[in-house]
Amino acid sequence: MAKFRDLLVKFYRFMILVFGVFEISVIWAMSMFFTCFISSDENEITFFCKDKAPLNILIVIVFFAITFVLAKKSVITNFIGKLNDDAFFNQAKVIILWIITIMGILWVLITQYVPGSDQLDVMSSAYKYGVGDTAVVAAGGYLDRWPHNIGIATVERVISFFVGDFNVVFMQLLNVLGITLIYKKMVDTWEKLGGSRFSQICTLGCGIIFYPLIMYASFVYGNIWHVTLALISFDALVDYFDTKKSLCLAKCALAIGLSYVVKSSGILFFVALVIYAIVRGAIEKTKFYKVLLAIVIMCVSLGIFATVPKVVLAKSMKTELRESTGIWALIAMGLQEDGATAGWYNGYPLNVYYENNCDGPASEKAAKVELSNRLNYLFGDKHHAYEFFSKKIASTWIEPTYQSYWISQVRNHRVTFPKWLDSFMSAKGYTTAAKVFDIFQILIFTGTILWMILEDKRKFVDKAFLLLSFIGGFTFLLFWETKAQYTVTYFVLLFPYALTGFELLAGKCEAASAIKSANKPVLIYSALIIVFYLVGYKLDASHCLSNQNAAYDFYVSQWTESGFNESVYEINNIRAQMNAYNERIVDYIQRLEAEQKKNAEYERLLDENGIAH
Incomplete structure (x- = not known):
């Protein structure tokens, strides 16, 4: 039994390294030599541009040098020493978390962006849910077309009992709390798994940057x-294995169930939790029934939260929910290339839904045929497959802001922006930010590779959950419909690894020492992946990731701000214009009525005098 456990742990570490090193290395190679920009308009076009690779490499080398130098400075060693004081460490964490929270609150209150697209559709569905409008679940209704959003619509319906419907600012402030908790739970769990306090503070610092x-x-x-809920669940699962308290397990199960309700991709974290429970149980030789109990309770929770919202909705609407198209249309769309770019949204799920008269099973059957056709086409042409997946991975993972600008640039806002904010949100402002975060992104991927190369084998296994979740997200989006906005939270999960990677490098004090203590097979594997990808790109000769620099520069030079201002001032202006227009209409009608009276009187006089007319 002991040999089986050891084999299981080794297999887990091996698979994490095989997939993790491969995925991060490919992204690193792409981000080092190429970059992506998103058009600052509703077209959501991705521009694939050549990056300044020599400069990027120089920056990484300089950062390495700075890391080695700072490792010897007393100011750093003294600060690390102070972090051993619990009071100082906790105070530092609280201060940084408050800074992140305040930044979020200020962003929400200053911008007051108005939701659109699926955001607004979900809020509208929650409202219709409350008033019993069955159209939302009937053929063609939003929740019939997109049944995976029944969960989030249910959550927003519950929230509306307390804050009302369409309370956008409250929901946005709730997101601020969620962001703060993401960072808090990451560092809390990182400490429990043996992560240094310095790497935790640096992780929180990255949350500000x-x-x-x-x-x-x-x-x-x-x-x-x-x-947020998935990380709360993971933290509770770690506590369960540390304390064996049933309350921790209940918290874990509740949180992962809610995570799935809020967004169905919470299933990826559920799978990661199950894998972690099995491996953690093997490492600590936990009794089998306790590991099995944790897995069963999480499964039961997921089953309940996947079923109950649909049952409650059906009873509330006094109707049966129709069969959906399932996941196949979304997977088929993820392998198509006629959207904004390869694998992005192109409307296919709706097209196949309406082409089959809103019939779920028929739509699913058609989607499976399309999926089979796309797979045969892609893998029947190596060149095309290489270009397709290169563009899909690049557009998803190396756009440096992960569409954080775009999601707001195409939305109305309830305030008249000050000039600095207009400039900040302009195409030029976005481009400047993207160039800065391009470097930040490269350093995060570099640090993560360093962690996989330098981390102790046992500590690697203990700390690999966040990386496992990242691997799940990358693999999932490789075939699913994708966008850069789907990956921002996965990118953040790499912060502790990146900072620990640089910390481990600094701990070696000298480059020669770092190379000597490196995991040579992992180092070689990573280097080979990078070389093979870049050589493949050169041989492919399509230049699919580096041929649109001039086009993007021209786009930015021609960009003009869209009229998305919905401030009270603008609304009052519109009302004033409408009132003035209405007054003119009333005046015209009154004059017309007066003219009609004159004509009627004239006709009466003609009739009285026997004059034909």
Whole structure:
């Protein structure tokens, strides 16, 4: 039995490294030599541009040098020493978390963006749910077309009991809380798994630097909270294995169930939790029934939360929910290329839904045929498959702001922006930010690779959950419909690894020492992946990731701001214009009526005098 457990743990570590190193290395190679920009308009076009690779490499080398130098400075060693004081460490964490929270609150209150697209449809569905409008679940209704959003619509319906319907600002402030908890739970769990306090503080510091995630507070959907709840669940599962308390297990099960309700991609974290429970149980030689109990309770929770919202909705509407198209249309769309770019949304699920008269099973059957056709086409042409997946991965993972600007640039806002904010949200403002976060992104991927190379084998297994979740997200979006906005929370999960990777590098003090202690097979594997991808790109000769620099520069030079201002001032102006228009209409009608009276009187006089007319 002991040999089986050891084999299981080794297999787990091996598979994490095989997939993790492969995925991060491919993204690293792409981000080092290429970059992506998103058009600052509703077209959501991705521009694939050549990056300044020599400069990027130089920056990484300089950062390495700075890391080695700072490792010897007393100011850093003294600060690390102070972090051993619980009071100082906790105070530092609280201060940084409050800074992140305040940044989020200010962003929400200053911008007051108005939700659109699925965000607004979900809020509208929650309202219709409350008033018993069965159209929302009838053929063609939003929740009939997109049944995976029944969960989030139910949650928003419950929230509306307390704060009312369409309370956008409250929902956005709730997202701010979710973002703060993401960082808090990451570092709390990181400490329990043996992560250094210095890496925790640096992780929180990255939360301040990487403000694109804070901008996502405006995005009223399940993107933030499904990750927040998943991390709460993971933290509780760690506590369960540490204490064996049933309350921790209950908290874990409740949180992962809610994560799935908020967004169905919470299932990825559920799978990661089950894998973690099995491996953690094997490492600590936990009694089998306790591990099985944890898995069963999580499964039961997921089953309940996947079923209850649909049952309650059906009873509330006094109707049976129709069969949906399932997941196949979304997978088929993820392998198509006629959207904004490869694998992005193109309306296919709705097209196949309406082409089959809103019939779920018929739509699902048609989607499976399309999926089979796309797979045969892609894998029947190596060149095309290489280009397709290169563009899909790049557009998903190396757009440096992860669409944090775009999601707001195409939305109305309830205030008249000050000039600095107009400039900040312009195409030029976005481009500047993207260039800055391009470097930030490269450093995060570099640090993560360093962690996989330098981390102790046992500690690697203990700490690998967040990386496992990232691997799940990457693999899932490789075939599913994708967008850069879907990946911002997965990117943030890499922060502790990246900071620990640089910390481990600094601990070696000298580059030669770092190389000597590196996991050579992992180092070689990563290097080979990078070389093979870049050589493949050169041989492919399509230049699919580097041929649109001039087009993007021209786009930015021609960009003009869209009229998305919905401030009270603008609304009052519109009302004033409408009132003036209405007054002119009333005046015209009154004059017309007076003219009609004159004509009637004239006709009467003609009749009285026997004059034909």
